[in-house]
Amino acid sequence: MHPLYIQNSLSRKKELFEPLNAPHVGMYVCGPTVYSNVHLGNVRTFLSFDVIYRYLEFIGYKVRYVRNITDVGHLVGDADEGEDKIGKIARLQKIEPMEVVQKYTNDFHDVMRVFNILSPSIEPTATGHIIEQISSIEKIMENGYAYEVNGSVYFSVRKFSEDYPYGELSGRKIDELMNNTRDLDGQSEKQDPLDFALWKKADDSHLMRWPSPWGIGFPGWHLECSVMSTKYLGEEFDIHGGGMDLKFPHHECEIAQNIGANKTPNPVKYWIHGNMLTVNGRKMAKSEGNGFTPEELITGNHKLLERGYSPMTVRFFMLMGHYASTLDFSNDALQAAEKGLTKLNNAVEALGKLQGASEDNNDIDIKALSDKCFAAMNDDFNTPILIASLFDGVKTINSAADGRIELGEGQIEDLKKLYSGFMIDVLGLVSEGSERAEGSEDLSSNLLDLLVELRADAKEKKDWSSADRIRNTLSEMGITIKDSKEGSSWSHE
RNA sequence: GGUCCGAUGGCCGAGUGGCUAGGCUCUGCUCUGCAAAAGCAGCUACAGCGGUUCGAAUCCGCUUCGGACCUCCA
Numbered sequence: 001m002h003p004l005y006i007q008n009s010l011s012r013k014k015e016l017f018e019p020l021n022a023p024h025v026g027m028y029v030c031g032p033t034v035y036s037n038v039h040l041g042n043v044r045t046f047l048s049f050d051v052i053y054r055y056l057e058f059i060g061y062k063v064r065y066v067r068n069i070t071d072v073g074h075l076v077g078d079a080d081e082g083e084d085k086i087g088k089i090a091r092l093q094k095i096e097p098m099e100v101v102q103k104y105t106n107d108f109h110d111v112m113r114v115f116n117i118l119s120p121s122i123e124p125t126a127t128g129h130i131i132e133q134i135s136s137i138e139k140i141m142e143n144g145y146a147y148e149v150n151g152s153v154y155f156s157v158r159k160f161s162e163d164y165p166y167g168e169l170s171g172r173k174i175d176e177l178m179n180n181t182r183d184l185d186g187q188s189e190k191q192d193p194l195d196f197a198l199w200k201k202a203d204d205s206h207l208m209r210w211p212s213p214w215g216i217g218f219p220g221w222h223l224e225c226s227v228m229s230t231k232y233l234g235e236e237f238d239i240h241g242g243g244m245d246l247k248f249p250h251h252e253c254e255i256a257q258n259i260g261a262n263k264t265p266n267p268v269k270y271w272i273h274g275n276m277l278t279v280n281g282r283k284m285a286k287s288e289g290n291g292f293t294p295e296e297l298i299t300g301n302h303k304l305l306e307r308g309y310s311p312m313t314v315r316f317f318m319l320m321g322h323y324a325s326t327l328d329f330s331n332d333a334l335q336a337a338e339k340g341l342t343k344l345n346n347a348v349e350a351l352g353k354l355q356g357a358s359e360d361n362n363d364i365d366i367k368a369l370s371d372k373c374f375a376a377m378n379d380d381f382n383t384p385i386l387i388a389s390l391f392d393g394v395k396t397i398n399s400a401a402d403g404r405i406e407l408g409e410g411q412i413e414d415l416k417k418l419y420s421g422f423m424i425d426v427l428g429l430v431s432e433g434s435e436r437a438e439g440s441e442d443l444s445s446n447l448l449d450l451l452v453e454l455r456a457d458a459k460e461k462k463d464w465s466s467a468d469r470i471r472n473t474l475s476e477m478g479i480t481i482k483d484s485k486e487g488s489s490w491s492h493e
Numbered sequence: 494g495g496u497c498c499g500a501u502g503g504c505c506g507a508g509u510g511g512c513u514a515g516g517c518u519c520u521g522c523u524c525u526g527c528a529a530a531a532g533c534a535g536c537u538a539c540a541g542c543g544g545u546u547c548g549a550a551u552c553c554g555c556u557u558c559g560g561a562c563c564u565c566c567a
Contacts, residue, residue: 045567243567333505336517384507388515398531482530
């Protein structure tokens with residue numbers, strides 16, 4: 001097994017990855033709250049963890065990957081004082097909350113599929129775990145870290161912090177938090193502004209409601225992640241991921257709840273946080289009005305976009321940056337990524353057609369290239385370095401394809417394995433545009449082969465105008481003809 | 494206001510005490526009927542000012558600028 005190093009948000013250090021129960025790995029990632037369409041910033045986080053998941057599996061771990069759907073409890077506006085986000089949409093549109101949930105869950109799944117982001121092993125929902133959440137609240141109360149007020153239950157941060165550290169993950173100190181907390185107009189039932197809701201009483205206007213020992217109500221936002229991660233991964237598990245913006249308060253509260261319920265001092269061994277996608281240096285967010293949906297990106301139907309970009313181009317663009325760094329969106333960067341990906345794909349295609357010699361070329365070291373690829377990923381999933389290494393190999397492949405150098409049969413096999421492993425299995429970059437119907441595909445490809453033959457005849461007779469006419473007309477249809485010593489080939493974009 | 498992070502060549506974006514990141518763009522060359530593709534070469538940067546060091550873009554300090562979090566946010 002390769003030694004893998006992960007930047008742990010909790011310790012702020014790069015640490016050797018040692019799972020609690022190798023080869024099994026438990027990984028939990030905070031999923032979306034399904035009250036609106038996901039935007040590209042959301043996609044970036046799920047993509048980052050998709051690659052992490054893929055790589056862990058690639059190097060032999062058996063990963064149980066849990067990514068939740070938040071379908072209740074996430075409130076609008078002020079913490080613990082606003083309306084439920086999903087309930088609000090349901091009220092405004094006069095539909096059932098579960099219709100809202102279904103609609104945006106479907107949208108989320110569609111988007112994940114488009115970007116070739118793998119499904120998690122388990123995708124639990126908050127509403128599916130109300131009973132577990134209630135019993136978790138009871139445990140926290142028994143341990144003395146929560147109190148009931150008027151049908152609602154709150155977590156007592158101050159009480160908790162007497163026994164365990166609070167704020168370690170986000171680097172906050174209780175006293176500083178106290179000083180910086182806004183007044184809540186004296187309307188709050190909370191004993192302390194830092195406290196957060198575990199269970200909220202539902203008044204008659206509330207659409208989402210469940211019975212509990214404290215009356216009719218609904219669970220607080222942070223609770224579901226604590227409960228579902230514990231249920232499916234255990235009281236202590238390996239990796240917890242999510243966007244940087246969830247560090248505080250969400251993840252901090254999660255830790256407090258886990259410890260508060262189970263008294264396990266270290267519920268999560270490695271915390272991983274993905275950084276934000278930015279537009280003109282600012283975080284992409286709905287409130288900024290600078291977010292766009294994957295559909296807008298693909299069609300190019302948005303004022304920030306010069307034109308549309310394919311999902312794999314976007315995927316590649318995002319992987320050219322490291323997950324822990326902010327990544328700035330721009331048309332230029334997308335276009336650069338598009339060209340780069342084409343170059344990579346062309347090389348992989350050329351690799352498939354290479355004829356090997358019986359003896360290896362001693363000037364070329366495939367093993368060294370492979371080692372570089374693994375080393376890149378083992379260093380905190382450094383996809384930009386991995387991609388740079390793959391481009392190094394592109395030169396070798398193209399040189400061989402052009403007949404400038406010769407590779408051994410075994411070397412070609414190793415390269416094929418390397419590229420299918422890292423490009424498809426790890427980076428998830430599949431080729432696009434091959435979804436056309438089988439029958440028409442055969443027909444048009446036969447027709448194209450014929451045209452290429454006719455053009456070869458024309459070239460033979462030095463009838464350049466006919467040859468160029470075929471090439472130019474096809475080019476207008478999006479088909480590119482490439483001439484080489486071995487003959488001509490065509491490709492469709 | 495508090496906490497934290499960042500500032501890299503025309504653009505994007507890695508790296509990090511001494512070794513070419515890579516991609517895109519641009520220029521030139523090779524190949525080629527031309528073109529495309531490909532290959533080769535060039536453009537050789539680390540915000541500013543001090544300090545540590547044989548040596549710093551990389552460590553330390555200060556300054557300037559930007560961002561994130563402290564409300565909901567992936």
